[in-house]
Amino acid sequence: MHTDRKTIARENLTEGGFLRFLYNNAFGRVILKAVTLPFISVIGGAFMNSGLSRLMIKGFIKNNGIDMDDYIDDGYKCFNDFFTRRIKDGRRSFEGDKTVLCSPCDGKLSAYRLNKTTVMPIKGSVYTVEQLLDNRALAEKYEDGVCVVLRLAVDDYHRYSYLDNAVKGENVFIKGRLHTVQPIALEKLPVFVQNSREYTVMETESFGTVTQVEVGALMVGKISNLHGACSVKKGEEKGMFLFGGSTIVLLFEKNRIILDDELFENTADEKETIVKLGERIGRSAF
Numbered sequence: 001m002h003t004d005r006k007t008i009a010r011e012n013l014t015e016g017g018f019l020r021f022l023y024n025n026a027f028g029r030v031i032l033k034a035v036t037l038p039f040i041s042v043i044g045g046a047f048m049n050s051g052l053s054r055l056m057i058k059g060f061i062k063n064n065g066i067d068m069d070d071y072i073d074d075g076y077k078c079f080n081d082f083f084t085r086r087i088k089d090g091r092r093s094f095e096g097d098k099t100v101l102c103s104p105c106d107g108k109l110s111a112y113r114l115n116k117t118t119v120m121p122i123k124g125s126v127y128t129v130e131q132l133l134d135n136r137a138l139a140e141k142y143e144d145g146v147c148v149v150l151r152l153a154v155d156d157y158h159r160y161s162y163l164d165n166a167v168k169g170e171n172v173f174i175k176g177r178l179h180t181v182q183p184i185a186l187e188k189l190p191v192f193v194q195n196s197r198e199y200t201v202m203e204t205e206s207f208g209t210v211t212q213v214e215v216g217a218l219m220v221g222k223i224s225n226l227h228g229a230c231s232v233k234k235g236e237e238k239g240m241f242l243f244g245g246s247t248i249v250l251l252f253e254k255n256r257i258i259l260d261d262e263l264f265e266n267t268a269d270e271k272e273t274i275v276k277l278g279e280r281i282g283r284s285a286f
Helices: 017-024 026-037 038-048 049-064 079-083 130-134 136-142 261-268
Strands: 008-011 099-102 106-111 121-122 125-127 146-151 159-161 166-168 172-174 179-180 190-193 198-203 211-216 223-225 230-232 237-241 247-253 257-259 271-275 280-284
Touching: 008 159, 038 049, 038 211, 079 179, 099 106, 106 121, 121 146, 121 247, 125 130, 130 179, 130 211, 146 257, 211 237, 257 261, 261 271
Parallel strands: none
Antiparallel strands: 008 271, 099 280, 106 146, 106 271, 121 125, 146 247, 159 237, 166 198, 166 230, 172 198, 179 190, 198 211, 211 247, 223 237, 257 280
């Protein structure tokens, strides 16, 4: 199904500016290790939750061209209140047809067909499914399946919802870390970054066993999920990203969904497809 959605060129987060300096320069790597220390994360999080951080909000809106007409302004007490702002009723909705696969969030979408060697660029690094989940048995369940990566930009709605009626398991948290990779030739010494992430396995009504992964910053504490193991409803809020978190990954088993063709085509053309929470991105294969 082709809908001629808007696209943007895929961002290569390690190729430009400050991030390239951090990852590929010896002094930059020292800074990177320093800013990812746990106490730095605690200090940063405390500031974003403080009244002083309110001073950042107006400039952030202006600099990032955020249309605030979609959102409820109930008097933000700190920057994180603003960043996790709620959307007005009727501005996002899920299709009622249970066979329709809807996006669980606003974001810039990339789509991949999976095998053991498929790598997916996520927040400046690349992952196989096994590396992403740190669980070989679970990763094998998605061989020859489909992966959807949704990158949330600063202008997106930073709350996310369940894509189907489901019974979900407990949330599994994986701590982020840095890996120094030995150079193969006379190249700069690269750094492989594994971001902090949290996943849950969901037995869904229409799309089989789906694993959803929220990927945050390397610093801990940017993902806030609302539920442990329980039954959930399609469109019900699942959680939110605080400042610094920004990607959702969906893993689908083989032959369980039919993703809209243009999503694969755009990804192959190095483009991300812009989608909104509740928007159709495919359908059940049954």
